[in-house]
Amino acid sequence: MKKSPLALLLSLGLLHAPVSAFAADNSxxxxxxxxxxYKIYVTDELDKLGTQTQAFTDAIKKGDLEAAKKLYAPTxxxxxxxxxxxxxxxxxxxxxxxxxxxxxxxxxxxxxxxxHRLEYSLYSEKTTKGLEALADKLxxxxxDLQTRVAGLTFPxxxxxxxxxxxxxEVAATKVSGEEDRYSHTDLYDFQGNVDGAKKIFxxxxxxxxxxxxxxxxxVEKNFGTVDKILAKYKTKxxxxxxxxxxxxxxxxxxxxxxxxxxxxxxxxxxxxxxN
Amino acid sequence: xxxxxxxxxxxxxxxxxxxxxxxxxxxALAGSALSCPAMAAGEAQVAEAPKSDKTQDRHDYHxxxxxxxxxxxxxxxxxxxxxxxAADHKDLExxxxxxxxxxxxxxxxxxxxxxxxxxxxxxxxxxxPVVTPDNLTITVSVGASLFDERFGLEHAKPKxxxxxxxxPNDALEPALCHGDLTLQFCSNTPDTNIHALRDIVKNMPDLxxxxxxxxxxxxAQAPKKPSEPAESARNFLGFRDGSANPDSNDxxxxxxxxxxxxxxxxxxxxxxGSYQAVRLIRNFVERWDRTPLQEQESIFGRKKITGAPFDGxxxxxxxxxxxxxxxxxxxxxxxxxxxxxxxxxxxxNLILRRPFNYSNGVNKNxxxxxxxxxxxYQANLEKGFITVQTRLNGEPLEExxxxxxxxxxxxxxxxKNDQDFIGRSLLQASKTKNA
Numbered sequence: 001m002k003k004s005p006l007a008l009l010l011s012l013g014l015l016h017a018p019v020s021a022f023a024a025d026n027s028x029x030x031x032x033x034x035x036x037x038y039k040i041y042v043t044d045e046l047d048k049l050g051t052q053t054q055a056f057t058d059a060i061k062k063g064d065l066e067a068a069k070k071l072y073a074p075t076x077x078x079x080x081x082x083x084x085x086x087x088x089x090x091x092x093x094x095x096x097x098x099x100x101x102x103x104x105x106x107x108x109x110x111x112x113x114x115x116h117r118l119e120y121s122l123y124s125e126k127t128t129k130g131l132e133a134l135a136d137k138l139x140x141x142x143x144d145l146q147t148r149v150a151g152l153t154f155p156x157x158x159x160x161x162x163x164x165x166x167x168x169e170v171a172a173t174k175v176s177g178e179e180d181r182y183s184h185t186d187l188y189d190f191q192g193n194v195d196g197a198k199k200i201f202x203x204x205x206x207x208x209x210x211x212x213x214x215x216x217x218x219v220e221k222n223f224g225t226v227d228k229i230l231a232k233y234k235t236k237x238x239x240x241x242x243x244x245x246x247x248x249x250x251x252x253x254x255x256x257x258x259x260x261x262x263x264x265x266x267x268x269x270x271x272x273x274x275n
Numbered sequence: 276x277x278x279x280x281x282x283x284x285x286x287x288x289x290x291x292x293x294x295x296x297x298x299x300x301x302x303a304l305a306g307s308a309l310s311c312p313a314m315a316a317g318e319a320q321v322a323e324a325p326k327s328d329k330t331q332d333r334h335d336y337h338x339x340x341x342x343x344x345x346x347x348x349x350x351x352x353x354x355x356x357x358x359x360x361a362a363d364h365k366d367l368e369x370x371x372x373x374x375x376x377x378x379x380x381x382x383x384x385x386x387x388x389x390x391x392x393x394x395x396x397x398x399x400x401x402x403x404p405v406v407t408p409d410n411l412t413i414t415v416s417v418g419a420s421l422f423d424e425r426f427g428l429e430h431a432k433p434k435x436x437x438x439x440x441x442x443p444n445d446a447l448e449p450a451l452c453h454g455d456l457t458l459q460f461c462s463n464t465p466d467t468n469i470h471a472l473r474d475i476v477k478n479m480p481d482l483x484x485x486x487x488x489x490x491x492x493x494x495a496q497a498p499k500k501p502s503e504p505a506e507s508a509r510n511f512l513g514f515r516d517g518s519a520n521p522d523s524n525d526x527x528x529x530x531x532x533x534x535x536x537x538x539x540x541x542x543x544x545x546x547x548g549s550y551q552a553v554r555l556i557r558n559f560v561e562r563w564d565r566t567p568l569q570e571q572e573s574i575f576g577r578k579k580i581t582g583a584p585f586d587g588x589x590x591x592x593x594x595x596x597x598x599x600x601x602x603x604x605x606x607x608x609x610x611x612x613x614x615x616x617x618x619x620x621x622x623x624n625l626i627l628r629r630p631f632n633y634s635n636g637v638n639k640n641x642x643x644x645x646x647x648x649x650x651x652y653q654a655n656l657e658k659g660f661i662t663v664q665t666r667l668n669g670e671p672l673e674e675x676x677x678x679x680x681x682x683x684x685x686x687x688x689x690x691k692n693d694q695d696f697i698g699r700s701l702l703q704a705s706k707t708k709n710a
Contacts, residue, residue, distance in 0.1 A: 222481075252484070256360035259480035270394035 031156055031272065034203035038159050041199055042082045046146050049078035053142045057135035060118065060128045069122050073185035074239065076115050080192030081199070083169060084162025088155075089148055096141050099179065113137050116180075123182035157274045160204060164265035166197035170258050175251060177243040187240035191230055197265065198223050208271055215271070219264055222257040229254055329463050333408035336379045339547050340534060340689045341697075343412035343461050344629070344652050345523040348493050348508070352461045352631035353468040354553055354648060355488040356418070356454025356682065360481060364426045364705065370482040371698035374415065375690065377478055378697065381471045384408040399477070401470040411462040411471060415697050416551045416684035421455045428705045433535075433545050435656040439552075439682045442664055444673045451555055451680025454486045459551070459650065465490060487680065489555055491631025491648035504589060507582060510632055511558050511645050512675070514575050515582030517628045518590040519615050532625045532659075533652050544704035547688040549652045552626075552660035555633070555680035558646035563675045574671045576609030584611070593617065606671075613666045624666075626651040626659045649681070656683060 052075040059067040079086060079097060087093050094102070096114040103109035107120050113134055121131055173179045174190045201219060209216050229250050233241040334342045361367040384406045387398040398406070422432035441447045458475065460468035468490070476485065493508045507515040521528045530536060537546040563571070572579055582590030585604045596617055599605055605612050615621060629652065634645040653659030660683075690697050 252358060252360065255484050256481045259484075263477070263480045266395050270391055273393065275393065 030207050031160075031204070031274075034207075035154050035156055035159055037203050038200065039154050041203075042085050042149060042154075045078045045082045046142075046149055049075065049082075050142055050146055052078065053139055057139045060122075060131050060135040063128045065122065065126065065128050068118075068128060069183070072115070072119060072122060072183060073180070073188040076185075077188045077192040079115070080169075080189045081196035083193070083196065084158060084165050084200075085149060085152070085154070086145060087165075088152070088158065089145060092141055092145050092148070096138065096145070100181075114141070116182075119180060119182045157269055159200065160269045160272055160274055163197045163200040163268055164262055166193045166200075167258060167262035167265055169193050171255075171262050175255055175258060177246075180243070184242035184244055185240070186243040187230065187233055187246070191240065194223070194226055194230070197261070201265065201268070204268065204272060208268070211271055215264065215267075219261065222261045222264070225257040226254060226261070327409075327463060330407040330409045331384070332410040332463070333382060333384065334410070334412050336382045336690060337692055337695075338689045339691070340549075341412075341414050341686060342382075342689075343414035343459050344533065344549060344627070344686065345529055346412055346461070347523070348629055348631070349410045349461050349463050350493050350495055351463065351465045351468055351490070352459070352493070352648065352650075353465070353472065353488065353490045354650065355458050355460070355472060356486045356553075357456045357458070357483040358486050359421060359425075359455035360484055361426070364428075364702070366482070367426045367698075368702050370479065371702065372696050373479055373482065374475070374698075375696035377475055378413045378415070381406065381474060382408055382411050382413060399470060399473045401466055401473070406470070407467070409463045409467040411460065411467055413471060414459040414461075414551075414686060416457045416459070416686040417698075417701070418454050418456065418682060418684050420453065426705065428701070431542055431544060431701060431705045433548070433550070433685045434541050435550065436685050437656075437683060442678070443668050444676065445678045448679050451487045451489075453682040454684075456483070457551065457553065457682075457684050465492075489633055489635075489648050489680075491633040493631055504591060507590060510630070510647055511560060511634075512563055512571070512575075514571075514577060514579055515590050516630055516647075518577070518582050519611065520628055521625055523627060529627075531654070533627050533654055535654050539654075542704060544700035545685065545688065549654060549686045550656035550659065551684040551686045552649075552651050552653070552656065553681040553684065554647075554649040554678050556647045556649055557644065557677045557679055559642070559675045559677070560645060561642055566675075573606050573609060574675075576605045576611035608670055610667070610670055610672050613670050614663055616666075623655075623658050624662045626653045626663060646676070652686065 052071060056068060056071040056075045059071055086097075094114075095111070097116070098112065098114060099116050100106055100112065100120065103112045106112070107117070115138065117134055118131060118138065121127055121134075170190060170193045174186055174193060177184065177186050179189050180186045201223070205216060230240075232250065233246060235241060334346060336342075359367065359370065361370045386405050387396075387400075389404075390397060402409075419432065419436045419438045422428045422436070438453055439447075458472070460471050462468050462471075472488075475483065496506060496508070499505065507517045507520075510516040521532050523529065533549050535541045535545050535548050535550075537543070539546070541548075566574075568579060572585075576594070577584055577590070581588065583592055584594035586592075586594055586598070594605055594611070594617065596605065596612065601607075602609075602612070607613075615625070629650045631648040631650070632645070633648045634643070636644050638644050651660055687698055688700055690699075
């Protein structure tokens with residue numbers, strides 16, 4: 001995967017990025033490597049999402065309810081971890097990941113498709129019947145997403161800003177347990193968002209470390225606290241307990257570090273001199 | 276925070292615009308500006324901000340007591356209960372010191388620090404580049420749950436502080452009850468309160484988590500002539516609320532009724548604090564509005580228009596129940612008679628009411644969700660609110676009320692000076708454990 005900086009710039013399409021996207025100082029070039037590394041991470045996550053979505057939708061079409069339910073959360077997690085990039089394609093984000101409350105007509109809304117629509121049938125209606133078209137659509141949408149991301153120039157400010165965006169996601173929809181309201185598999189998404197944010201932070205850490213070491217220490221401590229609490233709810237098969245099992249004290253203990261991470265990571269773009 | 280020995284009027288209120296600018300009234304003000312030719316300099320534009328000459332009004336942060344208690348109510352109030360996220364005693368000290376710093380700034384006002392525009396701004400910007408105090412008070416109180424094992428405060432708990440227990444007519448919603456800490460925001464406009472809350476939420480994400488919040492208003496009245504008696508504001512049932520309140524400018528009365536005194540049965544650190552009882556009380560206003568006037572009046576025990584008791588002519592006349600032992604004039608189960616029977620014994624149950632009206636939207640059945648954000652202060656919670664509310668259990672007014680939230684809290688003593696900070700006496704008491 002090692003490439004020369006110039007090759008990277010070319011392959012990532014960064015040479016087309018507007019110059020103003022980078023701060024005037026020379027540290028701008030320092031961002032090339034982490035951004036290319038991030039694209040590799042996203043591509044890798046998308047590959048997993050593609051493969052697992054295929055398996056998930058195959059199970060639905062075969063009528064294997066249990067297998068489909070087992071695959072639901074571990075598949076979604078790869079979408080959650082790369083949301084800052086996935087959300088750049090708002091049409092796909094709506095068709096893959098919208099929730100019932102995004103639709104005035106609720107579950108009967110024609111444009112309510114994707115993971116959460118399938119979740120509703122699998123967990124609430126307890127059936128795979130009549131889901132063939134929805135399964136095919138999800139599979140095609142994910143493939144479409146892969147194609148579009150492959151051709152995308154990653155905007156540096158979206159990548160860096162993604163760390164905070166992911167923590168905002170957690171604060172707004174995960175702590176309350178409203179994301180996966182039928183399956184209660186919120187902890188997978190929770191971890192997906194946190195891992196995605198941590199990945200971005202880790203990639204740009206060397207640059208921030210030079211400017212504000214105390215900031216790095218504080219952020220790492222809060223990531224540590226979140227991981228430690230989430231680890232309590234890991235199951236033997238590598239998955240997570242359902243969200244209703246999370247103790248009130250732990251929910252509360254998660255909120256402080258999550259909100260603080262959202263607050264602190266919102267300064268990451270500025271600290272790196274990005275507009 | 277204002278010392279009870281000082282005047283309770285805002286620093287800048289000498290011009291006696293107190294009633295004029297009752298802020299809810301941004302709209303009313305703008306309207307009056309238009310209708311008054313002397314004030315209307317040029318044609319106002321649609322997007323123009325309503326004018327207020329009270330934005331610089333402020334209360335001293337420092338004082339023996341916190342402000343926002345014997346301070347006259349401004350037009351906008353907001354009660355916010357928080358869960359404290361601090362990990363330990365040391366972290367709690369960080370919380371109180373930071374809170375102290377933020378409240379001091381917000382109540383004083385000043386320029387917002389400008390920073391690198393690549394970073395998120397330090398202030399929400401709601402009030403512009405210079406924060407105006409706008410008569411703001413922020414009153415800090417703590418709930419019984421703060422005295423659990425987390426902070427080593429078990430021994431410092433005020434004697435009567437308990438978690439609120441539902442009364443028979445209550446339908447308490449857990450998400451609207453209790454909390455480790457409350458902040459009562461009061462100012463001329465809801466926007467000033469919201470600005471202050473957002474400042475605190477932004478600055479303390481690792482220490483405080485909002486648990487519930489309720490905003491409310493006090494309806495403004497036209498200014499009175501000096502010869503005319505002051506009138507209490509009305510609640511959403513259309514009645515004057517707080518007519519029988521003790522005189523909040525009478526320091527002796529406030530010492531007896533509101534403030535915990537040094538050398539009392541309470542822990543030493545709690546002196547000059549007060550108990551805060553908060554109740555979110557929904558009013559069934561559609562039903563109330565379909566109730567005959569005479570029945571409304573007999574349920575309350577007062578005339579609706581004047582607020583006067585049935586044997587008086589103004590709202591401040593004191594009813595003489597001795598002359599009406601069977602309740603022929605004022606029903607024995609009327610609200611005011613149960614709440615304050617005016618006996619020598621019931622003098623021990625006086626409280627200082629400081630409520631706001633709230634309006635929250637619509638219920639599923641299309642009925643308006645509105646009522647009273649009831650707040651009262653007293654030196655003894657048991658003798659005060661709990662006894663009064665217990666007397667009110669079963670009152671006819673209950674048919675029109677449904678309390679669904681709130682809690683009991685202890686309002687901390689005031690911050691004496693720059694060396695002091697909010698909550699200091701509590702933290703020190705718990706360290707020495709001889710509170």
